[in-house]
Amino acid sequence: MTAALEMTRLGYACTLLEARGSAGGRVLTLRAGDVVNEVDSSQSCQFDFDEDLYFNAGPSRIAQHHESLLGYCREFGVKLEAFTNDNRGAWLHSPGAFDGQPQVARRLLADTRGGIAELLSTAINQDALDQALTEADKANILAMLRQFGDLDINNSYSGTPRAGFPGQENVGGRQRGELLPARRLQDLVTEFFWELRLSFSQGFDQQPVMLQPAGGMDRIARAFESRVVDDIVFEAEVTEVRKTADGTRVIYEDRSGTSSTLEADYCIVTIPAPVLAGIANDFSAAHQAEIAGFQYSSAVRVAFQAPRFWEREHNIYGGITWTDQDITQIWYPNHGFQRETGILVGAYIFDGAAGNRFTDMPPATRIDTTTAQASNVHPQIRDQASNGISVAWKKMPFQRGGWGMSNPSVLLTADDSIVFAGEHLSILPGWQEGAILSAYSAIDQIVDRDRGA
Ligand SMILES: Cc1cc2nc3c(=O)[nH]c(=O)nc-3n(C[C@H](O)[C@H](O)[C@H](O)COP(=O)(O)OP(=O)(O)OC[C@H]3O[C@@H](n4cnc5c(N)ncnc54)[C@H](O)[C@@H]3O)c2cc1C
Structure with a gap:
């Protein structure tokens, strides 16, 4: 839709062929009554009808520097609100650590910083660093470390x-004045898991402040759609992409299987590679090989409606x-705070063996498995999530995958009059930007x- 919008602005006439009945692709927000049709199952969304009860099954957050996307939000008047990745009051949990008790992030973070700061201070005071530090450097760094780790x-x-404080420390603790015992750095870093997750929001694309459209991510897709809707042919499943003497020919089928043909000077192919691999085409052997080998993540999300016990x-x-x-x-909802119920994301698996395991499960088993595992963190989920x-x-x-995970090369160049696009062919795979x-x-x-450049 971006390509069609901007090409139209440049004076080109465009036609968008969209296989589904609505535009937006992976930008999928589910609400009461929506239906999810996977290749071998169908589910219907049973949430109550309510503007706050939605589930972004695909994209959910926007980095503050995804400025092209944010520029369109500004232009289209899509209202934005804050999205939280890093909540110090949320938890980290491993069945194998701390007797399987979830640990509040603020405590792990504070103890990790304290441990690192103490260790480095000790080294500096013992002149144990290879790097030569002046007395002034030492004093400055020690002062910074006292702040960094809250050292005495x-x-x-x-x-x-x-x-936080003792006494129900997972809610913040109420016995102010007393300190929780410090955990030793050595005990905190034995598990790669803690380190990895505490660092998640340090990533350039995950740093606070993150943003989300109020009312669901598809507000952006709908805004795009309304601007190019006259050029979209819905329920037009592309079955062939061909080269002609002076351009391209695309064959597509409607729901009844009736074929149509569209000839154009250029074709921008934004179909995800795993789908494109099954479409008849005249692409070069090198383009075909890269499409066939392109790897995609096995991302899975599971959501429930639940009273806001969290x-x-x-x-x-x-x-x-x-x-x-x-x-x-x-994931806890970042909007609708203190309302009676909310949509809780009970599982968000990026990829890997866990993603494949969940993908292979029928939807009912995914729900049962998520309920069982999420209940180890929040026992309330077993009785209250529905x-x-x-x-x-x-x-x-x-779609046939979450996001592209291969490094593109040949597909970054046009094949005669056929040009390829999509998140998988960008420097920001897995992002709308x-x-x-x-x-x-x-x-x-x-x-x-066209300019002969
Ligand atoms: C679980 C998940 C979480 C994500 N999280 C984020 C996030 O937090 N923030 C973010 O910015 N991004 C996120 N993303 C990535 C984001 O969704 C994608 O990068 C982006 O939406 C991809 O846009 P696209 O146009 O490249 O592809 P798509 O959105 O997949 O569009 C391809 C289009 O081609 C159509 N199509 C396919 N086959 C045919 C055919 N044969 N004929 C006609 N049409 C066809 C499809 O219906 C679709 O409309 C996430 C994605 C997933 C799956």
């Missing part, structure tokens, strides 16, 4: 109010709890050619 005047770490009982408002069980993440629904992206027709940037690159290729 002797540069020791023995706990901090930053970690807010009422645990003071968790948005953000992510991490677990090293297959379900990987529990109306579960899941999306396994490798089983979604016209990447899909937009790849559309810009496709447009550049066409415009340069």
Whole structure:
């Protein structure tokens, strides 16, 4: 849709062929009554009808520097609100650590920083670093480390109010004035899991502040759609992409199987590679080989409707709890705070064996497995979560994967009059911003050619 919008602005006439009955592709927001048709199952969304009860089964967050996407939001008037990745009041959980008890992120983070700061202070004070530090450097770094880790005047770490207080520490603790015992750094870093998850929001694309459209991610797709809708042919499944003497020919079928043909000077192919691999074409052998070998993630999401026990009982408002069980993440809604119910994402699996295991399960088994694993973190889920629904992206027709995981090369160049685009062919795979940037690159290729550049 980005390519069509901007090409139209440049004076080109465009036609979009979209296999489904609505536009947006992976930008899928589920609400009451929506239906999820995977290749071998069908689910219907049983959430209550309510503007806050939606599930972004695909994209959910936008980095503050995804400026092309955010620019369209500004232009289209799509209202944005904050999205929280890093909630210090959310938890980390591993069945094999701390007797399987979830640990509140603030405590792990405070103790990790305290331990690192104490260790480095000790080394500096013992002149144990190879690097030569002046006395002024040492004093400055020691002062910074005292702040960084909340060390005492002797540069020791023995706990901090930053970690919360004793007495129901997973809700913040109520015995202010007393400190929680400091955990030793050595004990915290034995598990790669803690380190990895505590660092998640350090990533350039995951840093606070993140954003989300109010009302669901598909608000953006709908805004795009309304601007190009006159040029979209819905339920037009492309079955062949051919080269002609002076351009391209695309064959597509409607729902009844009736074929139509469209001839054009250029064709921008944004079909995900696993789907494209099954479509008859005249691409070069090198383009075909790269399409056939392109790997996609086996991302899976599972969501429930539930009364907001996480807010009422645990003071968790948005953000992510991490677990090293297959379900990987529990996401709390970042909107509709303190309403009676909300949509809880009970599992968000990026990829790997866990993603494949969940993809292979029938939807009912995904719900049962998510309920069992998520209940190890929040026992309330077993009795209070209902109306579960899941999306396994490798089983979604016209997608067949979460996001591209191969490094593109040949597909970045046009094959005669056929140009390729999509998130998988960008420097930001797995992001909407990447899909937009790849559309810009496709447009550049066409415009340069028309200008004889
Ligand atoms: C679980 C998950 C989480 C994500 N999280 C985020 C996030 O938080 N933030 C973010 O910015 N991005 C996120 N993404 C990535 C984002 O969704 C994608 O990068 C982006 O939507 C891809 O856009 P696209 O146009 O390249 O592909 P798509 O959206 O897949 O569009 C391809 C289109 O081609 C159509 N099509 C396929 N086959 C045919 C055919 N034969 N004939 C006609 N039409 C066809 C499809 O129906 C679809 O409309 C996430 C993705 C997933 C799956």
